[in-house]
Amino acid sequence: MKKIVFLLLTLLILGSLFWWGVKRSAPSVKTEPRLVVSGYVPYTLAKQIAGDSAEILMLLPPGAEPHSFEPTPGVLIALNQADAFIYISDELEPWAKELAQTVGARTQVLALAKSFPTVQDPHVWMNIQQAQLMAYQIAALLAKIAPQNRAVTDENYFKLASELDDLQTQFSQALATCKYHEVVHIGHLAFGNLLQPYGLTLTALSGTAHEGEHSVKKLTELIREIKDKQLPAIFTEESVSPGLSRTVATETGVQILPLYSIEHISKQDFENQVTYAELMRRNLQSLTRGLICQAS
Ligand SMILES: [Zn+2]
Known part of the structure; x- marks a missing residue:
């Protein structure tokens, strides 16, 4: 009996430490509603919509990749104390x-990509239109669980929706003018949904999940492709060792440009609360430079 009481007390303390951590990083937040989100994509969208009217706990720490994660007992407690748990999809985050x-009955669960047509690439938010649908679902959830904050969350949502509309226009205008139409990415296959609406193709070093080992054969194929097509640039991402893209760049003489999958966020970008739209604008800047397009 004593053992069980001790275990419950430990779990309760762990749970409160989780929320305390959130409060400490944002001292001005009110106490409700409490949202737990899987990673940075739902975090940044929810943060833009809720502002300071909600506590948001992100489970994946900055620097981690979303395809695998080991939850601790404290996570289970925090989840059961939350008003909502938001994640992207069963496919991306098993x-x-x-x-x-x-989760218990008090916690609403929202899987943002559940209503999307089944796609092979689970990085659905890289399509701006789908990110807009995700933002809408978060706004609707907040209106349901915290109707008292609706004036603020609705206003923030409309601002975000309009920012995403502008982003889509910028992408359509700039990417319609590119000299090259092929993205060679020294990273994982996360950008197909971003490029496909603009008629651009993607070849990546690894598949849709982050794979530890990269094959020399695939790297050699990519180098041949860059030389054959005389591509001026390759693209890479923060979660991949820079040595790999440097090897390709040395071999081919191309420039290296960063792409941001947003699911992976650096500590610095997290501290600066860089938004979805800001990261996508960085992507557009890289694509415009690397594919030789006219900046909008
Ligand atoms: Zn991924």
Whole structure:
């Protein structure tokens, strides 16, 4: 009996430490509603919509990749104290699917890509239109669980929706003018949904999940492709060792440009609360330079 009481007390303390951590990083937040989100994509969208009217706990720490995650007991407590748990999809985050099955009745569960048509690439938010649908779902959830904050969250949502409309126009205008139409990415296959609406193709070093080992054969194929097509640039991402893209660049003489999958966020960008639209504008800047397009 004593053992059980001790275990429960430990879990309660761990749970409150989680929320305390959130409060400490943002001292002005009010106490409700409490949202738990899987990673940076739902975090940044929810943050833009809720502002300071909600506490938001992001499970994946900055620097981690979303395809795998080991939840601690404190996560389970925080989840059960939350008003909502938001994640992207069972396909992208199988660990979040398991967590969603453990929550109690008070916690609403929202899998943002659940209503999207089944796609092979789970990085659905890289399509701006789908990111807009995700933002809408978050705004609707907030209106339901915290109707008292609706004036603020509705206003923030409309601002975000309009920012995403502008972003889409910028992408359409700039990417319609490119000299090259092929993106060679020294990273994982996360950008197909971003490029496909603009008629651009993607070849990546690894598949849709982050794979530890990269094959020399694939790297050699990419180098041949860059030389054959005389591409001026390659693209890479923060979660991949810079040595790989440097090897390709040395071999081919191309420039290296960064792309941001947003699911992976650096500590610095997290501290600066860089938004979805800001990261996408960085992507547009890289694509415009690397594919030789006219900046809008
Ligand atoms: Zn990914």
